[in-house]
Amino acid sequence: MNIDAKLGLDVFKLDKEPHIVVHNEVCAAKCRTKPCLYVCPADLYELDDQGRMTVNWEGCLECGTCMICCEYEALEWRYPRGEFGVQYRMS
């Protein structure tokens, strides 16, 4: 089962604004290992064709792992505003 299919099972209420912002200048200047690419259990991080880190925040499970694992504080991470984000029904 691919990760998109898994995320497709969850209820997400999308805000207009992202709740995660990547500071690419920090990623580019400091981070070589880029753990966000593989720690995220929703697989939301990817490098675009210009090598910039992007995050598909819409599918965020709100675990905070990316933020905790980012040594350089390149992620501005907050919970989505009230009533937005994932709404678990049976976890």
Added chain:
Amino acid sequence: MEKVDCIVVGGGLAGLSAAYGLASEGFEVMVLERGDYSGAKNVTGGRLYLSRIRNLYPELWDEAPLERPVTRELITMLGDGTATTVEIAADRFAGGDPGTRDGAGTRDAAGTRDAAGMCNGAPQSATVVRAKLDRWLADKVTEKGAMVVTKMKVDELLREGAAAGAEGAVASGGKVIGIRAGDDEIGADVVVVAEGALGLLSSAAGLRKLPEAKDYALGYKEVIELPAATIEDRWHLNPGEGAAQLFMGKVTRGMTGGGFLYTNADSISLGIVVAMEQMCSRGDELESWRLLDEFKDLPVVKPLVAGGTVAEYSAHAIPEGGIAAVPPLVGDGYVMVGDAAGLSLNALVTVRGMDFAIASGYYAAKAIVAARKGARGGAGAGIASRAGIASGAGIASGAGAGAGTLSAVDLAGYERSLRASFVLQDLETARAYPALIENRRLFTHYPDAVGRLLQDVFSVGPGPSQRLVKTVWKGARRDFLNLATLHDLWELRKL
């Protein structure tokens, strides 16, 4: 600024437990929950240990929406090409042992089982689904008169001494006087910080440090729907009973952690817990989510999930820093409870957090009630005790008679009672655990060695057979009688 007696930040089990206790005593309580309902942002592996919390709020647990009492425990050690499962069903798990009950049980003296095969006593643990359990508890809290406001995210814990959002408030260490949610500020005599595992509000307010990978595990799971009868067949359960199965070894590719499987009423929770620091420092860029698919694909797991329908995928951070990572539990104007206070314990085979959350909320409520009574009872004395600790400013903010921010001294009873309870006692007992379970041999060598030994014992090969004792001795010498194992044994004596 609008003001209430008490604001609870976070409507999970810890916050709701505190709110229930406070509202029962007539306190004006406002619970602020950012999800659409309590439980909407919460994830459990799946099991709540009831044995230590049953006597706290005893009226609650008989009607709590529990999935299945866990009567069967399984541990599966995964090696290279082997899976060794230890399985135990014990009357005690089902509540058959009078020693585990608090005297109020209904089991008859002979400990007979009823028609359903259940001991009539109280089970020590049960599987749960947070969206059901937390929502139910929120209803109970509302019935007691507290206000549970959902879809409301708290953006800041307000500290006295500086304008909202200013750095100065943190540096000055002013007392916590309320919260900000969007443009709204609400004041409170005491704020119960029950914001959950990440502790973002309390670290922004300087009440604890920012989360660090070494103190956390990542947990993620699928909820897979299966008919109740199928679940009972697959885990050899009497109707209504449940099983918990833990997996160690190959499932995490040697990282600290493991797989888990809990049987709910009509579904199973199947997931992985892995130490965050080890996960994010891997060199091979293995994507975390793939571990769960690998897990599901193992020959020993595949038949357990066959025919099931995946219904939800969830993830959460788990505090696993142990007692060393527990922040100050009390300060001027606030107490910290549950995951926000790092109150959880991974003891390898028992993994607990929700019982600590409920108990910490319970003791927080007790302490707040006692503090307020103390302050009201001897008006002069109460004020004086507050004046003693508050840093000069702000004493005048307590307007009404006996009202005003409760100080760290007033609230110290919370930490005292938590130390006298199983919460901090069990965490203290387990002080060495976080370091011990970082030993990767627990998750690589041993599950493999156990499997290899038993594989030899049960094998009939092409060559002449050896005497059984010789086979066992050979395996033991190969994998267990060496310096590394002796060293591990010496270390693990602390477990």
